[in-house]
Structures are given as structure tokens and as C-alpha cells.
Amino acid sequence: MLKIDNLTAGYGQSQVLFDVSLSIEAGQVLALMGRNGMGKTTTISAVMGLIPRWGGGVNFNGRGIDRMPPHRVARLGVGLVPEGRQIFPTLTVEENLVATAAARGEGPARWTLEAVWKLFPRLRERRRNLGNRLSGGEQQMLAIGRALMTNPRLLILDEATEGLAPVIRAEIWAVLETLKREGQSILLVDKNLSAVLRLADACAVIEKGRTVWSGTSAELGRATEIQETYLHI
Numbered sequence: 001m002l003k004i005d006n007l008t009a010g011y012g013q014s015q016v017l018f019d020v021s022l023s024i025e026a027g028q029v030l031a032l033m034g035r036n037g038m039g040k041t042t043t044i045s046a047v048m049g050l051i052p053r054w055g056g057g058v059n060f061n062g063r064g065i066d067r068m069p070p071h072r073v074a075r076l077g078v079g080l081v082p083e084g085r086q087i088f089p090t091l092t093v094e095e096n097l098v099a100t101a102a103a104r105g106e107g108p109a110r111w112t113l114e115a116v117w118k119l120f121p122r123l124r125e126r127r128r129n130l131g132n133r134l135s136g137g138e139q140q141m142l143a144i145g146r147a148l149m150t151n152p153r154l155l156i157l158d159e160a161t162e163g164l165a166p167v168i169r170a171e172i173w174a175v176l177e178t179l180k181r182e183g184q185s186i187l188l189v190d191k192n193l194s195a196v197l198r199l200a201d202a203c204a205v206i207e208k209g210r211t212v213w214s215g216t217s218a219e220l221g222r223a224t225e226i227q228e229t230y231l232h233i
């Protein structure tokens with residue numbers, strides 16, 4: 001579904017990604033791991049086209065997307081839950097969701113307002129509240145709901161459980177588990193190794209802008225040396 005080959009990218013003159021390669025099969029959950037500042041968010045930004053790709057290939061469902069601007073990547077079916085959530089502060093919860101709604105043209109859309117209310121009952125209760133009046137957890141739920149409203153083929157989540165209370169984190173992990181059971185393809189960045197290992201099928205580890213390890217979650221769970229070297233656990 002998504003295949004990244006030897007991707008290089010950076011900001012201005014400064015190169016951040018030197019050689020990132022990974023691939024996600026349809027219906028798979030892949031976790032991108034690595035310590036702070038190693039290039040995880042930069043990888044996601046380069047996939048989405050939010051920053052220029054310098055070299056290498058990014059292929060989505062058989063199409064090269066490495067020259068596409070973000071709106072075209074999104075239209076092909078890549079839904080992003082960005083770091084920091086970035087919801088529209090002056091729109092209501094419902095308006096935030098409707099603003100991004102998009103069908104994929106393959107029969108009835110899986111994700112509608114009703115479906116999002118069912119996944120996150122809390123959002124239904126808060127539907128008329130402005131984005132900037134929500135708690136952090138509610139904002140994160142809204143960011144996920146908003147990405148789902150695009151009916152993505154691939155959902156990308158950047159630190160979706162960061163800075164949330166444990167009970168809200170648990171709710172987000174449970175939602176991701178539900179999405180996985182439904183066959184949603186997911187690429188996620190998260191620092192919580194044990195939760196990642198429970199959810200993800202496969203993991204890729206990056207260090208200073210290079211993929212240094214990839215394998216199944218079970219393999220990473222056993223690879224204590226990799227964990228100690230690259231994840232500082």
C-alpha cells in the first residue's frame with residue numbers, strides 16, 4: 001500500500017532524512033519508532049508532501065506520490081492526524097468533522113458523522129462546542145475523527161497519545177484496536193513501546209534519519225538490544 005524507498009529530505013540546507021525505507025501492506029499497522037529528533041515527523045511530512053522530498057521514492061497503491069502536493073496525497077486516501085492535533089479552533093466539533101469529509105467513491109462511505117459519534121460518544125456530546133473549548137483528549141479524538149471523515153485508505157497518526165491522561169490514552173488505543181480489526185491500514189508514531197507492540201503488526205526503527213531496523217512487533221519485543229540501542233528502554 002505505502003512503500004518508501006531510500007527517502008531523503010530536510011529543511012532548508014539541513015538534511016534530516018538520509019535513507020528511510022519502509023513498507024506497509026493493506027490492512028497492516030506499522031509503527032515508526034525512534035528517539036526524539038530522529039526524523040519520524042519529518043518522514044510523515046515528506047510522505048504527505050508537507051515538505052519537499054529531496055530524493056528516493058514514495059509509492060502509494062502503485063502510484064508515485066513523491067512529487068504530489070499534500071491535497072493530492074490526501075485525495076488519494078492518506079489521512080493524517082498531525083502532531084499537535086491542529087484542529088480548527090473557531091469551528092465547532094461538528095464543523096471540524098464536516099470540513100474534511102470526503103467520500104472515496106466506492107459505495108457508501110464508512111465514515112460519517114454518525115459513525116464518528118459512535119466511535120467517540122464524547123464528541124457527540126460536545127458537537128456544538130468550539131475546537132478551542134475542548135480538553136486535550138477531546139481535541140485528539142476530534143483530530144482522529146476528522147482524519148477518518150476523509151475515509152482514508154491509510155491513516156497516519158503522529159504521537160496521538162502524547163500528553164494525555166492515562167484513561168484517555170487507553171481509550172485512544174482501544175479505538176485504534178477497533179480500526180485495526182476493521183482492516184484499516186495504519187502508520188503510527190508513538191513512544192509507548194508496550195502499547196505499540198500490542199497493536200502494531202510491524203515496526204521500523206529510525207536513527208538519525210536512517211532506517212536501522214525493521215521487522216515484526218514480536219521480533220522487536222524480543223530484540224532487547226535494538227530497544228536499548230535505539231529506543232533507550
Ligand SMILES: Nc1ncnc2c1ncn2[C@@H]1O[C@H](COP(=O)(O)OP(=O)(O)OP(=O)(O)O)[C@@H](O)[C@H]1O
Nearest residue numbers: 011014016034035036037038039040041042043083
Ligand atoms: N521545521 C523545521 N525546521 C528545521 N529543522 C527541523 C524542523 N522540524 C524538525 N527539524 C529537525 O529535524 C530533526 C528531526 O525532527 P523530527 O521532528 O522529524 O523528529 P522526530 O523523530 O519526530 O522527534 P520527536 O519525537 O521529537 O517529534 C530534528 O533535528 C529537528 O530539530
